[in-house]
Amino acid sequence: MKQEQTKHRPKRYGMVIDLDKCTGCGSCMVACMAENNVPFKKDESDKLLSITWMRVYKITNGKSFPDSDICYIPRPCQHCAGQHEGHSPCVSVCPATATDYSRETGIVSQIYTRCFGCRYCMAACPYHARYFNWWDPVWPDGMEKYLNPDVSPRMRGVVEKCSFCFHRYQAAKDKAYLEGRRVVEEDEYQTACTQACPAGAIVFGDLNNPDHLVHKLVKPDLKNGGRPRNPEVFRLLERLGTNPKVYYKSSRQWVRKAGDNYLPGEKPGAVIQKSHS
């Protein structure tokens, strides 16, 4: 009965990252690099030239010692749905349809072999989630042995980004089909970063599925662009109307406030997202 229900409902895969638990350890970053054949160079200290599908930002409360505080914000692609489903900032601008919004899963894909490297999508993404292959990817002799065959290494001159480990979804789906099932269970499709996080700070699943933990944590207001109803949960740049599927949870008010921009005197939470088209 329940299977019947979930079968027809389109999935909206999303994430909740608990910023109280996230320790900034970087496991998610490296799990992602290892899973997705992300290349590396000899000098990666310039973060404007460093491909990290998952990047952990460090934010501070701006206060001086000893009242200073730090919080880490892991930032994969937010898989924005946009104001009307599919109108993601990046997808809407790509001239060659090299990045696409899946209505089946809500995942924003990137097709490396079609991308011709105009970088318009990068200009469009306010989260800096998109990375350009400025160089040919080079693995030192022998190291190409560890490359994952499920994810094709990218060539120079194209844009890449977090795919919510889509190949894992495909594998899970194939497995389900092979076993005669129509439903991919919550634990069958988990992203590499979620799996690796030693703090268990990342939760991944179908936001549309009330049985999934992400749904329970976010309590998304589906009629209202998926805005979280849990007051401790927020999204980055909610006010821009990007409608992301990555949510953050924090018990600290200053952290929640850092998720968006506010005019002096505005109170987070009191501001309703403006809709525009």
Add this chain to the structure above:
Amino acid sequence: MKVDRRSFLSLLIGGAAGTALSPLPWKLTDDLSIWTQNWPWTPVPQRGESYYETTTCTLCPGGCGVKVRKIDERCVKIEGADEHPVNKGGVCILGLSGLQLLYGPTRIKTPLKRVGEKGEGKWRSISWQEALDELASRLKQVRSKGTPEKAACLLDGIDGTVGRLFQRLMTVYGSPNLFCMPAAEDASKAALKLAGGSAVRAGFDLEEADFVLSFGCGLLDGWGSPVRVFKANSSWKDGHTTVVQVEPRLSNTAAKADHWLAVKPGSEAELALAMANVIIGRNLYDSEFISNYCDNFEGLKRLVALHTPETAAAATGLGPETIVKWAVEFARASRPVALYGRGQGRASAGSLRDCMAIMLLNALVGGFNRSGGMWIVPEYDYIAWQEPELDEVARAGLERPRADGSGGGKDGLTLSLVQRLLGTDAEQLPEVLMVARCNPVYSLAGSGGVEDNFRKIPFVVSFSSFMDETAAMADLVLPEHLYLETLEDVPVSAGLNFPLIGLCRPVTEPQFNTMALGEIVIRLAGIMGGTVAGAFQWDDYETCLKETLENKWETLEEQGFWYDSGFRPPAWDQAFGDAGGKFRLAGGKIDEILEAEEITPAGDPAQFPLVLVPYDSIRLANGYIGDPPFMIKSVWDDVLEGKDVCIQINPATARKYAVAEGKVVHLVTPVGKARVKVHLDEAVMPGIVCIPRGLGHTAYDAYLAGKGINVNALIGSMEEAASGFDAAWGIRAKLA
């Protein structure tokens, strides 16, 4: 002529139009674009059968269970093993990068013999037979002079079979000079020993604690078994455990703690003793435990009477009321635990005074062997080999004093006073030094002096799998397998409150001409002959391992680890096992230790107004294993900028010494000088300069070498008089 010109033009135009309309240009365009999608220099990973193999990660003492995803014979990904009691599916950033070590350019591919000057990097590849013969003959030479103590051995630890094989080798050979790299665990074992326990170690029931008082432990920076502690931290968040971090810098741990007590570095013991003072003064201690299972409470009272919140306030920089408040909260919690071990707890043992004082806090609240507290766990005893038969030379050698002047593990407190063997002030250097699984040339304080000493040691043997700084200074390199290629037992301590032996097993064929370290020892002994060979009767290491672990082997093979799931710590009356079984709170050596002055960093404050405090970061492997490319990639841009490391200083400090964000300055300490960049950070106490450990490698590969500075080269060792531990946690410094 007429026709020519016109027809030429027609041909040109017609030809152009014709070509444009033909399929040729479109086909070519299409082909070219397809070519860009299949550039031959962009690798295409081979497909194949996908499956997992499990093993144990040994890249740090954490002991996590990992599974390696394989495609045919290739290892493509390391993930955490879900059913493993230590990491429960999690895996740290280093563990995840393991394949970059396995397949990386920094591996040593075959035994090497030095041909150039020491450290020059000129090598000749030799066969294993040649290599083992060479080492054996060197060892025999030293022994034939009747000075077997002149051969020394430096390891990361001696808990497992491989460490024990080395220990056995040194014993039958006749040298007391077996050393281990220092770690905070040495101090806690020593403290337990002084308190009356023997063959025990400290474990912490972290998950169950409801109040964690951490004295600078980098709980989220790689302390203990890192993944386990991360998981515990998350359970604290869910369960509302209070975490208080005592530290001069807002580390990851401090940032995630509920309360950060920013104290002056080096004042931890003062704070702990003052807290003890408060707890005793307000009768908040566990009187049942104290009166029935502890010795000399009166002595302790006398000791702590001198350490009031007021005196500690001056030392720590905290207000007396803050000290009182947290002492009271700690004592009133139902399952409090106080933790010792700066940073990752692996850079040095630290001071025994700190460790003692913090352990006393656990004692006062009756926190031993109790849910959420500090457990006294017996040391592993599964290696029960027959005592080896010793010849005359060996017996005589073993009677001679150790190079560190201590009794070693027998009657001294520790095997880890390495600074006396190799440090700047080392007096007697060995003639042959064997180094395995550690990188003293890089890791020891005053590493510049250590390197000089390595030049003076006539024969250095490295068993490293990587061309690290120590291997680079060696005369002979006998590369061992990497953990993913080898079979070995991994007894885990690292603060674990239960016994667990992991099994490291080969998930891939050895990539290069390397050998299992245990196998190297057994073969070496065989070549040595005599009583030495006699002590190693196993056919090979695998046999040795299986025999040793006989009754656990099946479990180990089956699930990849063995552990006592029902392990409960002994009740208070048996906590120490031996006669009396009481916890000694004061008296004798304990008094001597606690009454000592706090360790102050070297240097004249007038000349060096600042204090340099290194810190550990989970994103920087700082021991024998260097940061693999993925990890270096994750290092923050306010830590590493190009080749420069950034020092963290408070903006107030910067104003005082007129340096600005991004400025390149020289950081000068009494022992060294280095170029650094300034990064202003409110997270650091004024007057303090922070630098991460783990940078400034000169060896390994182009992805790691030459980035930043090695902070160990800026710091000298500082011995704690009563224990001999190198307790230097920093050094005075200035910016120039």
Add this chain to the structure above:
Amino acid sequence: MDSALIPEGVKRCPTWKFLLALAIAGAVLLWGVVAMLMVWFKGLNQTNMNDYYGFALWIWADLAFIALGGGAFFTGLLRYIFGIKELKNIINYAVLIGFICYSSALLILAIDIGQPLRGWFIFWHANVHSMLTEVAFCLSCYFAVLCIEYLPLVLENRQLDRVPFFHNLSHNMHETMAVFAATGAFLSFFHQGSLGGVSGVLFGRPFSFRTGINVWPWTFFLFTWSAAAYGPCFTLSITWLTEKISGKKLVKDNVVELLAKIAGWMIITYVVAKIIDTVYWATVTAPSLGFKWTFFYSNNPLYGKWILLTEIVICGIIPGLLLISGPTRRNPTTRIIALLLGVLGVSINRWVMVLQVMAVPVMSFDKWVLYYPSWQEVATTLLPVAYGVIMILISYRYLPIFPQEAELNPVDSVSASDGVELEDGQQDEKEAQTDGQAVPAEA
């Protein structure tokens, strides 16, 4: 030497001077070509662009060239559709400049993309929702139109014109030019607009995002309007520069003044629209996204309120007023100042809409990021400039670009034959004669 190619009734500088000028421009061109090849073969790592600056100097140059080339479509519109006859005396040059600007823009795009060999995917896998798709289609179509507009001019070269087919072709093309001009104006309206749309639709970038009509943000209309307003300023500035360099009057004052006056009114109306847009954005759009407009002009070393002031007042209101007021328009000095300010103004606008957009932090914990171009970027940006200079040198020398030139500069054979130039001139003329005889004999 090449006098046979030189239009009749006009005088050109000696060949050596021409060749020297070509050589200088050619050297810059070559430098640019080297840089271009480096970028193509080694990749975009040759630039200083990065993941924050996906769009940088080149996209600015692209947008600026296209805006400046806007003189072509707008003058064409005035000449052929609105039938302003006087403008026929400058339309050729406007078309040439437009042609140069647009071919440069296309070249820059081919250098700018990471996978030049896949550039055609923009047509093949076109996403109709993307402003860049619209740009690509309209830009290529309009470039084709410009080619068609430029071709008859080429065919009017003295030698080519002797081929009857070419002669008739160019004649017939002139006849139908109104159709192309109309098409061009229509296409330009869209691609200038969609270039404005490129940044205007970025709803993730509050600095450039604009509300608008239907799918078109206000910047869509502002870009078209500004190109129409400032494009002629560029045409006139280049005409002025050509006159200065050649030392001749090439276009009559009444023509220049007429176009300048139209440009003036266009600028004024544009600036009014721009001010309204800015005020609406600053008081409604940006605040609704959580930003105070001053945020975009503070806490960084470069972008202050001065840039807004320069763009709108100094390079907008002032040149507009100078050009609509008779005395300042007629005064050559104030006129050229106004024209140059206009050129600067639209360039600043395009800069702001490309580079400042990238510089502004959006996430509250992001930082301002500034960028400076690498020499390869500078060289490849100068490449089209050199190419344009060469195109103008050649076109001016061999094509009857300025219909009024002969009338304004009657060639006096006596005065033309003294000094050192004489020998060259004579020699040229001799060659021209032999050559000139040969051709009719053949035809």
